Amino acid sequence: MKEIVVPSSSHTYSVWIGEGLLKNVSKYLQKEYSSIFVITDDVVEKLYLQTLLESLPKVHKAVAVVAAGEQSKNITTYYRLQTEAIEAGLDRNSLIIALGGGVVGDIAGFVAATYMRGIDYIQVPTTVLAHDSSVGGKVAINHEQGKNLIGSFYPPAAVLYDVDTLATLPxxxxxxxxxxxxxxxxxxxxxxxxxxxxxxxxxxxxxxxxxxxxxxxxxxxxxxxxxxxxxxxxxxxxxxxxxxxxxxxxxxxxxxxxxxxxxxxxxxxxxxxxxxxxxxxxxxxxxxxxxxxxxxxxxxxxxxxxxxxxxxxxxxxxxxxxxxxxxxxxxxxxxxxxxxxxxxxxxxxxxxxxxxx
Missing domain, CATH: 1.20.1090.10 (Dehydroquinate synthase-like - alpha domain)
Structure with missing residues (x-):
């Protein structure tokens, strides 16, 4: 297990890297949340969603699933996720969890940055690529004219990098x-x-x-x-x-x-x-x-x-x-x-x- 501390202008957060983190997510939450909204994709959902849900506190939970792939990182998916967050009853003391690769992390982070002007989110990367996108607080969606043209700087509350999830990568x-x-x-x-x-x-x-x-x-x-x-x-x-x-x-x-x-x-x-x-x-x-x-x-x-x-x-x-x-x-x-x-x-x-x- 390794911890890397990342300072930012709004708060300092930790990146945890190790094995078995997905089974102990509650241990790394810094405060109590009124509800938790998990955003994942339709590939990761089948592999790791249930493990994550079982490791979370006993509060109201909701799940949103997007299609795997960069094509999902668009304004339509972003708007649908905002709608689902509203319908799930998220408030300003709710938490969003991004379970997946860079696409999920980027769009879930952008949803968190803009929902009720900003709520907490944590990154739970499941790809090697997401080691880069999950750290540093860049969140975004794509425009048809270019990549990541719509976005913000919004650091996560934590990053939990369970290397066990990388065993299933092609x-x-x-x-x-x-x-x-x-x-x-x-x-x-x-x-x-x-x-x-x-x-x-x-x-x-x-x-x-x-x-x-x-x-x-x-x-x-x-x-x-x-x-x-x-x-x-x-x-x-x-x-x-x-x-x-x-x-x-x-x-x-x-x-x-x-x-x-x-x-x-x-x-x-x-x-x-x-x-x-x-x-x-x-x-x-x-x-x-x-x-x-x-x-x-x-x-x-x-x-x-x-x-x-x-x-x-x-x-x-x-x-x-x-x-x-x-x-x-x-x-x-x-x-x-x-x-x-x-x-x-x-x-x-x-x-x-x-x-x-």
Whole structure:
């Protein structure tokens, strides 16, 4: 069992990482609640909902289930969840529990942030990817024009990360989550990055997984503590996300998982960094690791003009130009504003590089 403490401007909360937490949720609630509203998806519901419900205090409970997948993170689902919360009789002393991956955590957190102007929620992540999204208080839903364009900063009351729930994840979800861990190493720690490149995702032990999750959460905690509202260095956590989000939006959140799209974005960021700064930031090494671990790197989806348009709707865009997080070296992230011609040029060259293999 490990506890990581995350300070925020509104309150300090703990991230608990370990085995068997799902069976002891009541132990980690900091106060008594009038009612509890669990939001989960239709995959996690079948696996872990009953265990969670049995571990909660004897107060009024209600459950809402959304369809698994990024397509659920929209205004329609958000409005339905608000309606169900009202019909369940939630008041300002109620608690929302987000049981699931990043999609559930994002939308449940946004419901909590806006229901009666804000009530408590806790994150109970069930994916590797959610180690990143469950910490730091970013909550959001998607707009058809772009990802996470509607949202807020609203920290949880706690994060309970039961690694036992990760045993049921398919390989695609493991890949998706590890892209974010690789990102956290790239922006913070060259040695950690080199160690991750030795990891075979098909042969992970529970101990390795818990170690890597703790590392990723500690990196994110240090950054969000220093820059909670993304005025400065928190932007570095978006390494790989400018192109990754553009790909996700263009594919309408199908075919690739979030982390798989981010993996393509990470590779692109290293490609641009090596050219722009004339630095070796391990593009070839990361390409080899992604290939060896089964990440899809489909060049055919990289249409420069279409992706440029998507990238310009990114939240980090400045005055209609694309702002990317890049690396001067591993552990030395920076930002750069690129004009349209540069973006198109780099995507074309990157696509050619992927075609060559």
């Amino acid at each position: 390989p695609q979800e493991i890949r998706s989550g590890y892209a974010e861990i690789v990102k956290e190493a790239l922006i913070s720690d060259k040695e950690a990055f080199e160690r991750l490149l030795q990891v075979n995702l098909h042969d992970l032990t529970k101990e390795e997984l818990q170690e890597h999750l703790s590392f990723g959460i500690e990196v994110k905690t240090a950054i969000v503590t220093a820059d909670e509202k993304e005025k400065g260095e928190r932007k570095f956590l978006n390494l790989g996300h400018t192109l990754g989000h553009a790909i996700e939006t263009e594919l309408q959140y199908q075919l690739l998982k979030h982390g798989e799209a981010v993996a393509v974005g990470l590779l692109f960021s290293l490609f641009v960094s090596e050219d722009l700064f004339q630095a070796d930031v391990s593009f070839s090494k990361l390409y080899g690791w992604l290939s060896d671990n089964g990440y899809p790197l489909p060049a055919e989806m990289l249409d420069p003009e279409i992706l440029l348009k998507r990238m310009k709707t990114d939240k980090k865009a400045q005055a209609g130009k694309v702002q990317m997080v890049l690396l001067k070296d591993i552990g030395q992230p920076t930002t750069a504003v690129l004009d349209d011609e540069q973006i198109v040029h780099y995507i074309k060259r990157f696509r050619e590089r992927l075609v060559r293999g």
